[in-house]
Amino acid sequence: MADETAVNDTDTAPQQHAEELRFNYNGGDTSELAQHLTGRNLSSRLPKLVRRSFALAWAADRCSTLVLLTCQVLSGLLEALGLFATTATLSALIYSVQDPAHLRTALPSVLVLAAAAGLRAVLGIAIQGLSNRLGPRISREAEYRMLEAATNAEMAAYDHPGFNDRYDKADRGVEVSRDMIGQSQNLVSSLATLIAAAVVITALAPLLLPLLALTAVPQALASVAGERVTYLATLRTFHDRRMLNMLRWHLTHKDQADQIRTDTLAPYLLDKYRASGARVDRTNDQAAWQRAKISFVGSAVSGLASALMWAGVMVLLGAGHISAAAAGTLVFALRSASGGLHGIVGYGSDLMRTGRYMDDWESFIEEAAGQRLDRGDIVPVRPLHVALHRVTYRYPEADHDTLHEVDFAVRQGEIVAVVGENGSGKTTLMKLLSGLNLPTQGVVTWDGISTRDLDPHALWKQCAVVPQEFARWPLSARENIHLGQPQREADDAVRRAAGASGADAVISVLRSGLDTLLAREWWGGQALSSGQWQRIAGARAIHRDAGLLVMDEPTSDLDPRAEHRIFTGLRRLARDRAIVLVTHNLANTIVADRIVILEGGRVTAEGTFPDLISRPGLFRDLWLLQQDRANSSAQEDTT
Template sequence: MTETSDRLHDKNGETDEASSVPDEEELAFNHPGGDSLEIADLLTGRTMARRLPSLIRRTFSLAWEVDRKAVIALLACQIVSGISGALGLFATTEALAVLIETAHNTSRLPAAIPAVAVLAGTAGLRALLGIAIQALSNRLSPRIQREAEYKMLEAATNAEQAAYDHPGFNDRFDAAERGVEVSRDMIGQSQNYVSSLATLIAAAVVLASLYPLLLPLLLLAAVPQAVASIRGERITYLAVVATHKDRRVKTMLRWHLIAKNQSDQIRTDTLAPYLLKKYTVSAERVEATSNTAAWDRAKIAIVGAAATGLASSLVWGAVFLLLGTGRISAAAAGTAVFALRSAATGLQGLVGYGRDLMRTGFYLDDWERFVTEAAGQRLDRGDLTPQRPRHIALRNVTFRYPEADQDTLHNVDFEVRQGEIVAVVGENGSGKSTLMKLLSGLNLPTSGVVTWDGISIADLDPHAVWRQTSVVPQDFARWPMTARENISLGQQRAEGDAAIHRAARSSGADDVIKTLRSGLGTLLAREFWGGVALSPGQWQRIAVARPAHRDAGLLVMDEPTSDLDPRAEHRIFTGLRDMAGDRAVVLVTHNLANTSTADRIVVLDKGRVVQEGTFHELVNQPGLMQELWQLQQDRAAYRSEGEE
């Protein structure tokens, strides 16, 4: 424990209980994606030389898809810029030669004008080309990001719902999002890398033309600098990886310490000192690792600078030797100085931009892997368009989630007809939510068949099925849209707002709308989005109004009144029969009194249908329904269970 931690520890008079607890798990942020030791292992000169060309090709291929003209213009500007750089260096030789002669004969000064004009022209041209290159990159970057994001979202939304149940799918989606974020940087990094390469090549061509021996000497001087730069960047990146979890933990703890949602509990639970201690521990680990990395990089930089200085001495010695022996002129020697500096700049750019491009490329790999995976689980069903369903049935249906050890549903038979309300009850984990997903076509059964009017749901167009389905899940969406959009879900009916108000009255949402500052036009979102925050009960009224507005043939409601007061709950269930007039309604609830409105009740236990009948039949015969009903009616039963 450091001095800072000790002061905090002593000030609050607490003991570090966490350290005395055996096998205590430590808070850590485990996020898949680009920040990994794998990338650090690949930050070598050989790997970068092998991988970077393919990354640049992939970047320009993606850019080619969104704007071919801009890509052609960008490449043309890069080529012309590289050529003009070489011409400028060649013109330097002639200009210096004339200027040297002018020291003894001023009448030769006008002879330098053409060379100086070329120098000025190439410099101005390169400046203009640099502006054009930057503008083209800025034009392409957001379009590349938009294209990458669209491909990711399109792949995700058109994948089977079961894809989300595959282990790691959501983690890979998170990693792909990071790939989308950095995709806009790819074109800028690629063009900067190409520009640095063009600068280095131009300088090398000029040096080779002045005296071929200078070219291998340039490479000799470049190698130590390149090796030191790559190793230094690797150390820095390893430090980033090593501190990644602690930095994210710091961010998370900072949020919990100051966020409004738990600010009251931070105070009443006197939790701030304990969380601050955790924050300090993570912060000190980050600082220690960063300091070590900075020192290690400094040592490598010193060695690299010494080696580069020695190699540069050889280069300059060669230039002076060539100059002294008359093999090159003083003007050529001056040009060599400019060329060597230009080459050094180009080399530094190759290392720096190459490192950035490598890291961005790995994030883009995450994006590409997810798009490919989601495409492999794309919706691939029939194309029949169902009408408003009159009869929906499960026949001998078994369902198991991907990678699960056992079935969630076992040989289930279930049916619901138009105008009928069927309630589904059971304890937690009995398979109720899974049954709802099968009924609405979100998942396909592992075995058995789900039919709509006798047609297997696998043969129906899934989008057409969902247009005939209205679902109010227990964890319903709170869309950051207006109240109007949150009820209509962007699908207006011919009656317009009249239909929305009618739906709102059926759920009690009209009372909520009356209190909103702009009525149906009020944005329902957290304050920092400029909207109005609703209570859980108010949100549930909005959610229950959605199926009343949506003209769908199947209505599935999973705990639709869990956050409502008795008056609002009564209002919804008294209107449920009207909603079932031309709909097939399936109701999931733990409040068994509400099942009395159903025509039939299906009882699930451990994924099997164990009872079926009316409310009065099931509460008056031995079985799970009667047992659950008696527990809800007899509060003493809860107390006796607690004492046991």
């Protein structure tokens, strides 16, 4: 009785060592990053960020970028010209108090001021329009580079922990990249305003320049410190924000909608969503309060420096070091300079924030480039013999080998079935045969040539794969079969492939035949069942007319009639192909010339169907288990 109580207590007690759901992302140590988020390091980055922004703009639209830069330069020159004309205008106005005839001397200066203001307004409109034009193009350019890097990386890259998370962070960089050109041009514009004003101030009262700089330095330092607080808060909440995205997807996606309801799982997942959101809110609230205190101190010190600067103008005027007209010009110049400084601080902060996301984008592209397809350039022909020679494969950072010293071969005209329990390495074997992955040890050869030495894109043209998780492209039925690579016979070739896989029965009931869109959720197309989609997936593999056909559980969702149709047609397909078949339905392996047994990543047996069921081993055990279910049902019926 005591033992029973102990067992019950163990069953009902909370698991103290249960693993917590966390995203495996190696994003760097936050304390180390904090050391680099300093005023010196971040301010030195601004020129690099501006160059990156205009480099992307140049790649996206050279003409618009060149015009934008020209407008920025002209706007800065007109700013300086207007400030210099201000002195002459004010001087004439002051002297006109004693002699109205001096008003005429102010006319040229007034015209210069009006012309400069008008042209700057026109240039401002042009600059804004060009920035709006370039923004979406920059975003598209950044996204294209990211997609190009991802699609040209080795498949093994996706198995590295954190690769997909880093892709998501890079995607955030793509989203904000459209803002970079606007922030950069605003920063450049503020810098141009500051330079124009500084030139005027230097000509009239150079002693005021240090005081002018002092008004901006405290706010700049406060801005940098605030950005550091915000960024570190973003890092601390990264895992919870990823959790929120994941939970939102699972709660609302169609594929899980039925189970969310029948399993009454929504309240439990919503509680997890609320808990993650609460942690994000607490961290953000702390960061917001800390940043507000930093901003208050920076603004207070900057305000004190500003008061000293204006006091300096009054002292210079009272001491007779500058004229009243010069003092008036200094007022305008100092206001312009102050606006330029504050613009540099503000837009610089925005650009640095965007730049951090763009750093994630750039890091991902560099990471993907480091795992870029870098193989040989030999173009393979239709393979006659594909083989693995003592091949070992271990996924990145895995604890053990998935395949270990595997020898395997398939020849043109031959059907080889691969059988094994879950986790035995069958799918990994398929990926190695089709060149998706390269072996950790050993060699995979096509007609004696290592897949490392073959052009991967040319290899894949000679390979057709029906994976377990087949793609359901939001395209027409025709495009879902020919995949943008139609043959000379066009629709005739598509229909032949559909007939071989049983997809012709699917196409015959579609409202527009091959022209039917298979994407109801997106574009009003027609939805298919899983079994119908699997027939389409089989048709696309057959349509490729490749020398190697790899089929990984190709009939798992099919009814018996459709399954029979595919397997009875395999022998005809094998006339000019090498076919590798993975299936758990052992009755289907009867069509194979050879059956290879995988256990724990090793080949433990090989032979024909009659041979393997006649001798002890895994194949015979699995076959008897499948027959046992049928025999048990028959015995129940007789009783």
